[in-house]
Amino acid sequence: MGEFELLARIRERLPATPAHVLLGSGDDAAVTSTPGATATSVDAVVDGVHFHRSQATLAQIGHKALATALSDLAAMGAAPGEAYVVLGVPSDLDEDDCIDLLDGMLALVETTGTVLAGGDLTRATQLFLAITVVGHAASPDAFVSRAGARPGDALVLTGEVGGAAAGLALLEDPLLERQVPSAASLKARQLEPHPRLGAGRALALAQASAMIDLSDGLTGDAAHIAEQSGVNLRIEGNAVPIATGADTVLAATGEDGLEQALGGGEDYELLAAIPPARLDQARRAVRDAEGIALTTIGEVVAGEGVEIRLPGGGLLKPTRGFDQLT
Amino acid sequence: MGEFELLARIRERLPATPAHVLLGSGDDAAVTSTPGATATSVDAVVDGVHFHRSQATLAQIGHKALATALSDLAAMGAAPGEAYVVLGVPSDLDEDDCIDLLDGMLALVETTGTVLAGGDLTRATQLFLAITVVGHAASPDAFVSRAGARPGDALVLTGEVGGAAAGLALLEDPLLERQVPSAASLKARQLEPHPRLGAGRALALAQASAMIDLSDGLTGDAAHIAEQSGVNLRIEGNAVPIATGADTVLAATGEDGLEQALGGGEDYELLAAIPPARLDQARRAVRDAEGIALTTIGEVVAGEGVEIRLPGGGLLKPTRGFDQLT
Numbered sequence: 001m002g003e004f005e006l007l008a009r010i011r012e013r014l015p016a017t018p019a020h021v022l023l024g025s026g027d028d029a030a031v032t033s034t035p036g037a038t039a040t041s042v043d044a045v046v047d048g049v050h051f052h053r054s055q056a057t058l059a060q061i062g063h064k065a066l067a068t069a070l071s072d073l074a075a076m077g078a079a080p081g082e083a084y085v086v087l088g089v090p091s092d093l094d095e096d097d098c099i100d101l102l103d104g105m106l107a108l109v110e111t112t113g114t115v116l117a118g119g120d121l122t123r124a125t126q127l128f129l130a131i132t133v134v135g136h137a138a139s140p141d142a143f144v145s146r147a148g149a150r151p152g153d154a155l156v157l158t159g160e161v162g163g164a165a166a167g168l169a170l171l172e173d174p175l176l177e178r179q180v181p182s183a184a185s186l187k188a189r190q191l192e193p194h195p196r197l198g199a200g201r202a203l204a205l206a207q208a209s210a211m212i213d214l215s216d217g218l219t220g221d222a223a224h225i226a227e228q229s230g231v232n233l234r235i236e237g238n239a240v241p242i243a244t245g246a247d248t249v250l251a252a253t254g255e256d257g258l259e260q261a262l263g264g265g266e267d268y269e270l271l272a273a274i275p276p277a278r279l280d281q282a283r284r285a286v287r288d289a290e291g292i293a294l295t296t297i298g299e300v301v302a303g304e305g306v307e308i309r310l311p312g313g314g315l316l317k318p319t320r321g322f323d324q325l326t
Numbered sequence: 327m328g329e330f331e332l333l334a335r336i337r338e339r340l341p342a343t344p345a346h347v348l349l350g351s352g353d354d355a356a357v358t359s360t361p362g363a364t365a366t367s368v369d370a371v372v373d374g375v376h377f378h379r380s381q382a383t384l385a386q387i388g389h390k391a392l393a394t395a396l397s398d399l400a401a402m403g404a405a406p407g408e409a410y411v412v413l414g415v416p417s418d419l420d421e422d423d424c425i426d427l428l429d430g431m432l433a434l435v436e437t438t439g440t441v442l443a444g445g446d447l448t449r450a451t452q453l454f455l456a457i458t459v460v461g462h463a464a465s466p467d468a469f470v471s472r473a474g475a476r477p478g479d480a481l482v483l484t485g486e487v488g489g490a491a492a493g494l495a496l497l498e499d500p501l502l503e504r505q506v507p508s509a510a511s512l513k514a515r516q517l518e519p520h521p522r523l524g525a526g527r528a529l530a531l532a533q534a535s536a537m538i539d540l541s542d543g544l545t546g547d548a549a550h551i552a553e554q555s556g557v558n559l560r561i562e563g564n565a566v567p568i569a570t571g572a573d574t575v576l577a578a579t580g581e582d583g584l585e586q587a588l589g590g591g592e593d594y595e596l597l598a599a600i601p602p603a604r605l606d607q608a609r610r611a612v613r614d615a616e617g618i619a620l621t622t623i624g625e626v627v628a629g630e631g632v633e634i635r636l637p638g639g640g641l642l643k644p645t646r647g648f649d650q651l652t
């Protein structure tokens with residue numbers, strides 16, 4: 001496969017570059033000029049670690065890699081700006097395969113208003129993508145970090161959790177599909193996550209004090225906010241919306257369905273702390289932006305750590321989870 | 327290996343974050359606020375493709391990965407700003423090895439004034455690094471692209487070429503060391519390249535009209551400027567400074583030493599087009615910035631492509647080279 005030839009085919013497919021990106025792919029660097037502040041995040045996914053080529057199409061792999069990177073911008077309340085993509089290409093991927101992967105990203109580039117402004121291609125033994133995304137805001141304090149949650153804030157969650165974990169279970173054991181009619185939508189939650197960029201900006205405008213996207217799971221990511229804000233998060237397990245059928249699928253794998261849904265990663269919903277007086281505004285804005293619910297699932301109190309009250313009356317005190325490099 | 331534990335060790339080693347980086351590693355994204363324009367470039371290197379762990383220390387691998395990324399900023403005339411590092415960690419690398427790799431980068435971070443503002447760690451079967459660098463300038467037109475060379479411009483080169491190619495030959499065949507007393511410095515050119523950030527800014531200030539860093543080799547990279555500027559580059563082979571001993575080592579590998587030095591990649595010197603009236607200013611500024619020579623090696627004329635006059639009287643007309651994904 002020729003690098004210049006593939007690059008030429010890729011450039012042909014890129015939409016026209018908007019005015020603030022003055023020099024796109026093809027020079028030593030991309031040049032941008034955007035007033036205000038920027039939020040930058042990098043994310044890498046590797047075949048066999050973060051996805052399996054047997055379980056997803058190349059377009060889905062491309063989509064998800066970009067979606068999970070953009071989800072970090074959503075968690076900052078940033079407006080998406082530019083994306084830069086490094087693609088590690090194994091020898092069994094041909095040029096058309098690379099274009100399929102790119103097309104999965106381009107669909108999301110278009111719906112989110114992101115500009116694919118540059119990248120790099122390299123040979124690799126294993127397919128990998130490393131994606132840098134840059135988001136913008138009028139000023140640095142318009143971004144929402146993980147560190148601002150204060151006692152008295154309400155704890156809110158966009159959408160539903162557990163769907164992506166159930167989708168993964170279904171991909172790994174197709175016999176589980178008999179358990180639920182919602183199997184297709186659960187698998188879509190795993191394979192084609194949606195970055196909550198509109199909800200993130202709505203929550204930032206509504207003065208959310210801290211925010212994170214759920215990549216590791218509600219229990220694990222809540223612990224990040226608790227630690228970085230120096231507060232205790234009290235969550236009512238009963239109040240957490242679970243994706244339809246997710247607990248059934250997860251229970252069928254042998255462990256407690258609800259606990260798995262609460263701990264299961266990759267839903268890419270947003271968890272935020274917000275002053276109660278702003279709740280109504282935030283709820284309306286999130287519905288207007290994405291047509292999804294914003295649910296109050298608990299509160300921020302003084303202290304440390306995370307406590308989740310289970311429906312049976314028990315208390316779940318998650319740690320940050322098994323510390324393993326993935 | 328624990329991801330959180332390794333991240334904690336990495337963060338301990340990072341220098342204090344300057345004022346314009348408002349939120350560094352550890353949140354969903356890094357937040358920066360810098361007026362003017364930005365240049366952004368991404369570069370990936372993979373074990374077995376761009377380096378071999380048997381030939382370089384981990385610190386050298388880290389240094390070179392960051393140096394080659396920063397070299398793209400040098401080629402824009404940008405002031406270095408932030409770097410974001412993705413590290414793919416194979417199972418035979420332990421935590422101390424990752425810290426060695428990081429330390430190779432941190433030394434360069436310090437000498438160049440770059441801020442390591444974020445990153446991602448992942449498991450991989452093969453060691454890889456994907457590095458995003460962001461540079462700054464007062465305005466977009468302060469950057470130098472590849473596309474502005476005009477007939478009448480002089481063609482100038484920083485430093486010397488051929489050293490990195492000779493260094494690679496020495497690493498692959500240690501018996502060649504007998505050929506030259508400069509073997510150690512040639513290997514250093516291959517293993518520890520230096521991004522010409524000071525020279526790049528000096529050339530930008532001196533109104534260079536086009537610039538590129540020599541990653542693929544003088545002949546190949548000159549072709550990029552010729553193509554993107556729509557001009558012909560005439561280079562006097564005799565005028566090109568060759569690293570001491572490089573042609574001897576390269577000739578000993580069986581091919582013409584000079585032609586290999588002209589075509590050999592990874593020197594990361596800068597090739598620029600510049601109006602002749604600015605030559606003296608540029609030469610002084612490059613010497614002041616980096617203590618190296620700026621040599622006029624040819625001129626820009628109307629037409630297309632690259633012509634290199636060889637000392638024997640022959641004419642070398644390089645194409646962009648063998649188009650192979652590496």
